[in-house]
Amino acid sequence: MRHRTWPLPAYYFALLALLYLPLAILLLFAFNSGTILVFPLKGLTLRWFGQLFATEALMRSLRNSLLVAAGSSVVATALATCGAIAFVRFRFKGKGLFITVALLPLYVPFVVLGVSLLLFFSTLGVPRSLLTIGAAHSVVSLPYALLIVTARLVGFDPHLEEAAMSLGANYWQTLRRVILPLIAPAIVAAWLTAFTVSFDEFAIANLVVGREPTLPVYLYSQLRMTSRLPLVVAMAAVVMVGTLSIFLALAWLRRILASTPASAAGATSALTARA
C-alpha cells in the first residue's frame, strides 16, 4: 500500500522544521550581541545569560514561578489522586457532574476563569498575590493530573485491594503497600505535568497577579522595552531548555507506566523492599 503521490515523510519533517523554526530563531537571538533583532546577526555572545543572574527582578520572578508551580502542583496532584480514587473505586451519584466540573478548565477559556477568580478574590477582600495565582493554578492543572492518575487506576486490577484485605491488611496498609507503590509513577507524572502547566501559565496569572510577578508575567512586562528584549529572549531560551528536560523526564516515566509490570516492579520494588 504505497502512496506514490503523497510525500508524507517529507511533509512530516517539513512541518516539524516549521514548528521548531521560531524556537530556533529565538534561541539564536539569545546569543545575539546586538539589541535589535535583525538579520544579519551582529555577533555571538553569552553576556545576556550572564546578565540574567544579575537582573534581580528577573530572578525574583523566576523564584516566584518556581514557588507557585511547586505549591500548586502538589495541591493539584494530591486533590487529583483523591478524585481519581473516588471516581474509579467508588459508586456514587453525581460522578458525571464531578468529572465535568473537574475538567472544566480544559474547555472554558482562561480569560473567563481568570476574571471570575479576580472577582472572587476581590469580593472576599483577598489581595492578589502569589497565593492567588497558586490557587488558580491548582484548579487549572488539576484536570491534567486527574486524567493521568485516573488512567493508571483504571488499569489497576480491582481485586488487588481485596486480595490484600483477605490476607489481613486493613485499608491503610493496603493503600501503603499495594495501591500507592503501583500508582506512584502516575502520581509523579501528574505532578510534573501540573508543575509544567503552572510554570508556563500566563493568561490567568496576568489577571490575578499581585505585586510579585511570575516569570511569564514579568517577561511580558519587559517585552515593550527593546533594550530588555535580549534579556527576555535569553530567559526564554533557558526556560525552553529547562522545560525540555522535564518533558524528557516525563517521557521516561511514561515508559515505566506503559511497560510490563515486571519492569514497573523493578523500579518500585526498591521502594517497597522494607514495606
Next chain:
Amino acid sequence: MSAIPPPPAVRLEAVSKRFGEHTAVETVTLAIAAGEFFSLLGPSGCGKTTTLRIVAGFETPSAGSVFLNEVEITERPAHLRKIGMVFQHYALFPHLSVFENIAFPLRLRRTEGGDMRQRVSHALEMVRLPGLAGRMPAQLSGGQQQRVALARALVFHPSVVLLDEPLGALDLKLRKAMQLELKTLQREIGLTFVYVTHDQEEALTMSDRMAVMDRGRVLQVGDPRSIYERPASRFVADFIGVSNFLPGRVREVGVEATIELDGGAVVRAGPEQLTVGQTVTIAVRPERTRLAGAPGEATVGPEGRWNVLPGVIRELIYTGSDTQYFVELGPAGVVMVRVPNDTPPEGRHQARPGERVWVRWEVGSTAVLLA
C-alpha cells in the same frame, strides 16, 4: 461414630443481598463441614460469587448471618476474618516478587526472618513450585501464577479457603490437570475449600458436596451423585449434565407412580410425593436409556423393571466415544439415547434414521419434576 458432629466450618443463615432493586442472593442457608470441598455451582448471575464474597467479607449481607466455626462474623471486616481467598485472575501483586507475594500476610503479622522464609518455602513446596521465589508474577505462566496465589492464601493457616473460579482463565488441558491437583491438595491439607464455578463438570469432579444456585436461590444441596441422579427441579436437571424431558400428567400414585405422557403412552416412576392429575415433567439421562429393535424382554407397555416406548429414529450423531440417537416417541416428544461405541455388537443395535425402534430405561432412573 462420634456422638457430637464437629461444628460446620462455615454457616450461612438466611443470607440475602440486595443491590438497589436487584436481589443477588436470596435467603441462602448453608452449612459447610470442616475439611469439606464444597462447591457453589450455577450460571452467571446466579449469586454464587456474591455469596462467596459475603463469606469473605467484601460484601455485607442485607439480611441474615454468617458464622465461622460457629462464631458470628457477619459484621466483621474482611481483613480480620482469617480466610484465604484465590481470585479468578490470581490478583498477585505485580510489584512484588513471588516470595514477597507469599510473605505478604506474614509480614503483616510481623512474622520475620527465618521463620517467615521457612513458611514461604514450605508453601511453595506444597503447590509444587520450589525455586521460583525470586521471580516476578509477570514472568510466570497462568498455571504457575495460580499456584502462587494458592500458596499465598494458605501460608497464614486460614481455617477456610475461598476460591472464585480459579481455573477459569486456564486452557482446557491445564484446567483438568489443576482440578486433580487442587482436589489432592485439599485432601492432603484437610482445609475447608469453598469453590465457586459455573462448570458443572468441574463441580461434579471435585466436590464432596455442592449447592446448585439460580437467580440468588439455592435450589439443591447434596453430594455430586445425588444431585446428578436425583435432581430436585427442572433447572437442576437441565443444568447438570444432559437430560431428556417429557411433559405429562400424574395418573396414579402409590408404590409406583404412573405418569401419562402426551399421546397416551404411560411411564412408571418410583414412589413420589405427587397428586393425581398434577402436571409434571419426566427427566431421564440419555446414558440410562437403551435402544432395542424389539420390545425385548418386555412387551410394549409398562411391565417389569423397564419403561419401554416405541419410536422412530430421526437423527443420529457420531461423537467419537459414543453415538447419539434422537428418537421421536410420537406425540410424547423426542429423546436422546446415548450409546457408547464400545458396546459389543450383540448388545448394540445398529439403527438408521427412519427405523422403528424401542427406547427403554429402568423405572428407577425416571426422575419426576414439578418445575
Next chain:
Amino acid sequence: MSVVDQRARLWAVLAPPVLWLGALLVLPLLLLCAFSFRSGIGGSLFGDWIVTLDNYRTLAASPSFLELLGVSVGIALVVALVATLLAYPVAYYLVFRVRARAGMYVALLLIPFWISYLLRVMAWKVILGSGGAVNGFLLWAGLIHEPISIFFYSRFAVVITLIYVWTPFVALPIMATLYRIDRSLLEAAAGLGATPAQRFWRVTVPLSLPGVVAGAVMVFIPTVGEYVTPLLVGGSTGAMYGNLIQDFFGRSANWPLGAALAVVMLVGTLVLVGATSRISRVERFIQ
C-alpha cells in the same frame, strides 16, 4: 466492610477535591454570572448592587461588541480548520506509515507544544517585531525592497500564530481516530478493487470524520476566548473578544459589563461542549 464504612471512606476521599473545586471554580463562576446582572460601576462591590439586565442590553445593542464576537468566532474557525487540515497528513503518516515507532515521532511533534505557550507566541512576536525578523531577513537577502505589511502585528499575525500553536496538538485526536479504524475495512475495500486514493477518500476520511471534527472543536473552543496571542501579536487590528473582557476588568474598569461578556462566552462554551464532545474522548486525547 459495612456500608457506613464505605460511605465514610468515600467522603474522606471525595471531600477535598469537591470542596476545593467548589470554592475556587464553581463559586467564582457563579459569582461571575450573578455579577453580570449588577448595574453601575461605582460604589462598593456589594453595597450598591442593583439587579439589572442593562449589561446584556448594552451587549446586544452594540455592533462593535457583536462584531468582535463574530471576528473571534471567525478567527477560531479558520484556525481550527487550517490546523486540522495541516495536522491530518501528519496524523495519517504516523498511524499508517510509521505505526509502531510513532511514539518517538509524536514526542518530537509535541515537544514544542509542551515547552511553553507563551514562549512560542513570544517567538512569533520577536519574529514579527517592529524590526521584523522575517522582513529583516527578506530585506537583507534582497528578496524584497520594502517590509511586507502582513508580517507586522495584525489579525493575520494572530491567525498564523494560533495555527502554529495548535497544529501539533490537534494531531493527537486525529491520530486516535485513525488508529481506531478497522484495517480489515480497508483490506476489504482493496479486495473489491478500490485504489489507494479511493480507499482514502471513501473509507478512511468518512470514518475518521467524527473524531476529526471533535478534534477541531477542541481547538475551536479555547481559541474563541483567546486573549494572550492577540495581546502579543495582534497590534491594533488583531484584538479578539477575550481582549475586551480583559480590558473591562483592567484599564477600562467596568466589571459588570466585563462579567456579562464573560458569561456570554461561558454559556456559549458550555453549550458547544455539551453538544459535541464527550469527556472520555478528552481523556484519551490528553494521553
